[in-house]
Amino acid sequence: xxxxELSEASGVPVATLKYYLREGLLPPGESLGxxxxxxxxxxxxxxxxxxxxxxxxxxxxxxRRVTEALDDPPRSRHDLLGRAQYALPxxxxxxxxxxxxxxxxxDLGWVxxxxxxxLHSLSGAIAAARSAGVPLPTDALTGYxxxxxxxxxxxxxxxxxxxxxxxxxxxxxxxVLVDPVLAALRRLAQEHxxxxx
Amino acid sequence: xxxxELSEASGVPVATLKYYLREGLLPPGESLGxxxxxxxxxxxxxxxxxxxxxxxxxxxxxxRRVTEALDDPPRSRHDLLGRAQYALPxxxxxxxxxxxxxxxxxDLGWVxxxxxxxLHSLSGAIAAARSAGVPLPTDALTGYxxxxxxxxxxxxxxxxxxxxxxxxxxxxxxxVLVDPVLAALRRLAQEHxxxxx
DNA sequence: GCACTGTGGATAGTGTCGCTCCCCATGCGG
DNA sequence: CCGCATGGGGAGCGACACTATCCACAGTGC
Numbered sequence: 001x002x003x004x005e006l007s008e009a010s011g012v013p014v015a016t017l018k019y020y021l022r023e024g025l026l027p028p029g030e031s032l033g034x035x036x037x038x039x040x041x042x043x044x045x046x047x048x049x050x051x052x053x054x055x056x057x058x059x060x061x062x063x064r065r066v067t068e069a070l071d072d073p074p075r076s077r078h079d080l081l082g083r084a085q086y087a088l089p090x091x092x093x094x095x096x097x098x099x100x101x102x103x104x105x106x107d108l109g110w111v112x113x114x115x116x117x118x119l120h121s122l123s124g125a126i127a128a129a130r131s132a133g134v135p136l137p138t139d140a141l142t143g144y145x146x147x148x149x150x151x152x153x154x155x156x157x158x159x160x161x162x163x164x165x166x167x168x169x170x171x172x173x174x175x176v177l178v179d180p181v182l183a184a185l186r187r188l189a190q191e192h193x194x195x196x197x
Numbered sequence: 198x199x200x201x202e203l204s205e206a207s208g209v210p211v212a213t214l215k216y217y218l219r220e221g222l223l224p225p226g227e228s229l230g231x232x233x234x235x236x237x238x239x240x241x242x243x244x245x246x247x248x249x250x251x252x253x254x255x256x257x258x259x260x261r262r263v264t265e266a267l268d269d270p271p272r273s274r275h276d277l278l279g280r281a282q283y284a285l286p287x288x289x290x291x292x293x294x295x296x297x298x299x300x301x302x303x304d305l306g307w308v309x310x311x312x313x314x315x316l317h318s319l320s321g322a323i324a325a326a327r328s329a330g331v332p333l334p335t336d337a338l339t340g341y342x343x344x345x346x347x348x349x350x351x352x353x354x355x356x357x358x359x360x361x362x363x364x365x366x367x368x369x370x371x372x373v374l375v376d377p378v379l380a381a382l383r384r385l386a387q388e389h390x391x392x393x394x
Numbered sequence: 395g396c397a398c399t400g401t402g403g404a405t406a407g408t409g410t411c412g413c414t415c416c417c418c419a420t421g422c423g424g
Numbered sequence: 425c426c427g428c429a430t431g432g433g434g435a436g437c438g439a440c441a442c443t444a445t446c447c448a449c450a451g452t453g454c
Contacts, residue, residue: 031431
């Protein structure tokens with residue numbers, strides 16, 4: 001399809017698609033000469049992913065990192081999560097990993113890589129919440145962690161097993177784009193739980 | 198304390214504090230004449246909250262709505278969650294509430310207000326994820342919802358019961374600032390669960 | 395009394411970001 | 425051969441969160 005059709009199909013203006021091409025968020029179409037290129041369904045999927053990421057608050061620079069990671073699929077299932085971890089935008093600015101966090105993981109019995117970016121994000125997010133007057137005691141953190149295990153169990157059970165490239169896509173897109181779903185569910189659950197209590 | 202001391206204590210430049218004062222994010226200090234005002238510990242807490250919100254990606258306009266809500270505390274415990282819901286920044290742009298969402302809540306047995314902003318956010322967040330190729334089947338959504346109940350149970354058990362104003366502060370600050378904590382925990386839990394499976 | 399520093403108040407400027415507009419040369423379709 | 429969409433690229437725009445500068449003046453130290 002031509003760029004105008006890609007624009008129509010995705011709802012993204014042509015000028016913005018050109019911008020994404022320049023920024024490397026969208027791979028070039030197959031060139032059919034100097035003034036014509038062909039875009040595939042893959043391009044359409046990519047555009048939709050980029051829009052969803054950007055609308056979810058991911059910066060263009062981070063979205064480029066994410067899409068670059070998707071273009072270089074993992075060799076094995078073992079690579080999958082590690083590669084996804086490093087490709088994902090951090091949920092909070094990184095800080096040094098606190099002793100509290102390492103102790104929490106030990107208590108939970110969680111086995112994670114010692115350099116996982118999420119460890120730094122978690123330390124920073126906890127510190128930020130505390131600095132704003134949210135005490136976040138240990139038992140609250142462990143409660144959140146247990147609930148996160150249930151979330152993660154749903155996550156991994158929905159990862160396709162046949163194709164590593166689509167598995168990586170699912171993990172990365174799912175992690176980023178389901179976060180707001182969980183946030184909305186949490187607010188609704190608060191309302192439900194508090195009206196019941 | 199004077200504005201320079203407030204700046205030093207919070208780590209926020211004086212020029213930025215003046216900006217927050219202009220924008221209504223920070224109430225004026227008690228005036229001690231034309232060129233002097235006194236700022237209290239409440240102001241310091243407010244500055245730290247505003248910084249945490251802004252650092253978490255909340256816009257200044259939304260942060261003003263949040264802080265205005267905090268300045269007008271609820272009359273009763275019954276008001277608390279409702280007021281917090283409307284004061285909180287939405288986790289995703291609002292869309293019309295989908296039939297799927299109303300059906301999901303019915304299946305879950307959740308009782309929530311029919312105009313809760315989180316319903317609109319949830320519908321929009323689900324649609325955004327789907328458009329990016331995350332299928333999000335019903336059983337996944339119910340799984341996420343059950344886990345969100347556990348999160349919400351921790352949330353409400355940590356709300357102070359003595360003072361309605363501080364309860365509202367805790368709910369609002371906790372909801373926004375714990376979201377990134379949960380996101381980081383989710384990533385770590387994914388790594389743990391997938392390495393175990 | 396007097397210089398000096400810090401303050402409240404206000405306006406204008408800065409840097410970043412995500413587009414968006416415009417221009418050009420080209421080459422396919424009619 | 426003409427019109428027009430395309431690929432390519434530079435420059436501009438609007439929003440946003442500050443940040444810099446200026447001003448008049450009130451305390452403070454001397």
